[in-house]
Amino acid sequence: MANPKFLCPQCKQKTGVNILYGYPTIEAFEQSERNEIKLGGCVLMKGQPERHCTSCEHEWQIVRRKPLWDIPEFPL
Numbered sequence: 001m002a003n004p005k006f007l008c009p010q011c012k013q014k015t016g017v018n019i020l021y022g023y024p025t026i027e028a029f030e031q032s033e034r035n036e037i038k039l040g041g042c043v044l045m046k047g048q049p050e051r052h053c054t055s056c057e058h059e060w061q062i063v064r065r066k067p068l069w070d071i072p073e074f075p076l
């Protein structure tokens with residue numbers, strides 16, 4: 001199953017892929033090697049980009065009405 005590619009807002013090429021957060025599966029590693037997804041690591045934080053462009057390395061967030069994760073801001 002092919003993953004969808006998204007239009008990059010920076011270079012205007014359809015080479016944007018979803019960034020996968022959390023511990024990756026073997027399948028996710030294989031998809032990452034084919035540039036079908038981007039592995040984002042295991043740390044979930046607010047404000048992380050959700051898409052990655054395999055052409056220009058630009059990363060961006062999808063505009064949503066509600067945040068994906070309702071994580072409160074931690075005071076530093």
Ligand SMILES: [Zn+2]
Pocket residue numbers: 008009010011012013053054055056057058
């Ligand atoms: Zn791009």
